[in-house]
Amino acid sequence: MDWNFIIFSVVKIAFVFGALLTIVAYAVLVERKVSAWIQDRMGPNRVAPPFMKYVPVLGSFLTRIGFFQPLADGLKFLFKEDFTPAGVKKVYFWLAPAISIIPALLTVAVIPFGSKLGHQKMVIADLNVGILYTFGIVSMGVYGIVLAGYAANSKYPFFGGIRSSAQMISYEISMGMSVIPVLLIVGGLNLSLIIGWQASHGWLVIYAPISFIIFMVSSFAETNRTPFDLPEAETELVGGYHTEYSSMKFALFFMAEYSNMVASSAMMVTLFFGGWTLPFWGLNQPAATLAMGLAQIVVFLAKMLFFMVLFIWVRWMFPRFRYDQLMDLGWRRFLPLALANILITAAWLWLRS
Amino acid sequence: MSITVNRKPLSFWERLYMPAIIGGLKVTTKHAWGTLFQGKKVTMEYPEQKWTVPAGYRGAPYLVRDQDGDTKCVSCQLCEFVCPPKAIRITPPGDSGLKPDRPNAEKMPLEFEINMLRCIYCGLCQEVCPEEAIFLQEHYSLTGLGRKEMIYNKEKLLELGGTAPGIQKWKHKLAEAREQENFPVKV
Numbered sequence: 001m002d003w004n005f006i007i008f009s010v011v012k013i014a015f016v017f018g019a020l021l022t023i024v025a026y027a028v029l030v031e032r033k034v035s036a037w038i039q040d041r042m043g044p045n046r047v048a049p050p051f052m053k054y055v056p057v058l059g060s061f062l063t064r065i066g067f068f069q070p071l072a073d074g075l076k077f078l079f080k081e082d083f084t085p086a087g088v089k090k091v092y093f094w095l096a097p098a099i100s101i102i103p104a105l106l107t108v109a110v111i112p113f114g115s116k117l118g119h120q121k122m123v124i125a126d127l128n129v130g131i132l133y134t135f136g137i138v139s140m141g142v143y144g145i146v147l148a149g150y151a152a153n154s155k156y157p158f159f160g161g162i163r164s165s166a167q168m169i170s171y172e173i174s175m176g177m178s179v180i181p182v183l184l185i186v187g188g189l190n191l192s193l194i195i196g197w198q199a200s201h202g203w204l205v206i207y208a209p210i211s212f213i214i215f216m217v218s219s220f221a222e223t224n225r226t227p228f229d230l231p232e233a234e235t236e237l238v239g240g241y242h243t244e245y246s247s248m249k250f251a252l253f254f255m256a257e258y259s260n261m262v263a264s265s266a267m268m269v270t271l272f273f274g275g276w277t278l279p280f281w282g283l284n285q286p287a288a289t290l291a292m293g294l295a296q297i298v299v300f301l302a303k304m305l306f307f308m309v310l311f312i313w314v315r316w317m318f319p320r321f322r323y324d325q326l327m328d329l330g331w332r333r334f335l336p337l338a339l340a341n342i343l344i345t346a347a348w349l350w351l352r353s
Numbered sequence: 354m355s356i357t358v359n360r361k362p363l364s365f366w367e368r369l370y371m372p373a374i375i376g377g378l379k380v381t382t383k384h385a386w387g388t389l390f391q392g393k394k395v396t397m398e399y400p401e402q403k404w405t406v407p408a409g410y411r412g413a414p415y416l417v418r419d420q421d422g423d424t425k426c427v428s429c430q431l432c433e434f435v436c437p438p439k440a441i442r443i444t445p446p447g448d449s450g451l452k453p454d455r456p457n458a459e460k461m462p463l464e465f466e467i468n469m470l471r472c473i474y475c476g477l478c479q480e481v482c483p484e485e486a487i488f489l490q491e492h493y494s495l496t497g498l499g500r501k502e503m504i505y506n507k508e509k510l511l512e513l514g515g516t517a518p519g520i521q522k523w524k525h526k527l528a529e530a531r532e533q534e535n536f537p538v539k540v
Binding site: 037 | 374380385
């Protein structure tokens with residue numbers, strides 16, 4: 001264990017953590033803006049620090065696009081009363097937000113967000129079991145939601161928790177199954193290896209489109225986004241599992257949802273869309289210069305943000321699934337489809353070898 | 354009696370959710386495009402843009418002056434009496450109080466206050482006023498930084514109210530009175 005490794009790891013962790021939280025904050029803004037545009041509104045365009053009116057063009061532009069809104073939202077969450085309703089199970093009530101956000105933040109640790117800057121690999125932990133680690137961590141997210149539903153000692157959060165446990169467990173399976181063809185094709189679990197394979201052979205979405213579709217739909221279900229947002233279904237369950245939460249505890253659930261979105265988008269990009277690679281301009285090879293390294297990070301972020309916008313867009317596009325339809329889709333459509341996909345891929349690879 | 358609704362079984366294409374997905378994409382894209390690039394948004398940016406009210410809109414009640422610039426109110430206190438939320442408070446001039454600023458009117462209010470926080474815009478003051486001195490006008494969003502600020506006094510109400518030309522009841526009374534004084538001479 002040398003000092004170099006520790007220092008660079010700390011720097012990378014700080015950078016990724018900061019970037020993740022910034023993306024989360026601005027994803028909320030994008031969510032509000034996109035929903036507004038789809039609903040023929042303008043969205044947040046007022047919040048600005050007082051000195052902004054003296055900045056000529058940029059100031060009013062930033063105000064119009066709501067650039068400072070996340071700051072105001074964050075401040076609001078911090079200053080709101082942190083109310084603990086009577087009759088909640090205190091320990092679990094306090095534990096649930098933490099359990100729900102920690103896995104959400106941990107997932108990004110194994111995702112390679114760039115090739116190299118200098119001699120440093122742009123991934124916090126280059127695990128050989130990257131995908132397994134991700135699935136392990138992601139499936140812990142359900143505990144936060146179930147605990148929140150249980151701890152609130154109230155009907156609707158309880159329903160939300162129950163729904164969430166069933167939904168997340170069933171989609172976890174088809175999600176895991178959907179990735180197996182990818183592993184079969186690449187022959188390894190290391191995410192850097194998967195990206196390397198895609199750099200030389202082309203993006204995996206071409207080789208395993210069905211895997212991609214199942215993975216994408218399952219990640220919508222995993223992150224509790226519409227059309228699978230049954231655990232928090234506002235129209236049915238008030239707020240679902242976070243009904244009884246306020247202030248920063250609620251904000252933690254909120255951030256967990258968006259960090260999960262970031263993690264899912266990053267996973268989709270890494271597994272199916274070549275991660276930080278682009279098939280032209282020499283971006284396919286690990287970067288030799290600093291500029292190339294930065295360019296590859298930008299490529300990765302751009303691909304990831306595309307999927308973030310897709311997540312957000314879909315939310316304002318589709319109505320919610322009914323509970324039985326959700327289960328039906330998970331168990332009777334996706335699971336057999338994923339199994340068939342594994343078989344076909346395996347047979348295809350066997351025939352080719 | 355229950356009615357059975359026959360629902361067509363979904364086709365394979367529909368069971369893939371594809372028509373719904375494509376339809377959703379189309380609708381949302383159309384709306385987002387329209388809002389962003391064609392200015393088709395349906396909302397207004399409120400404090401800067403305000404809704405123009407139709408004629409005869411009944412907003413906040415203000416006092417009006419007649420076409421000669423005289424206060425019309427004669428401090429009869431009918432509006433104060435009829436006001437359901439008791440938003441109006443009139444201080445009459447009293448015996449040796451302020452003389453009216455126009456000829457031949459008996460009184461004018463020393464102070465006339467409307468608490469806009471209490472006012473419910475019912476329009477009873479306008480309806481009851483024998484002098485047509487108070488009208489519900491087009492202002493609909495009154496704001497202030499404190500409760501005190503929301504109590505409008507006579508000067509403010511008159512300033513906001515502007516003029517409402519109409520029959521100048523007391524002016525004709527003056528003419529009539531003068532004529533009566535001249536009566537014996539004329540005959």
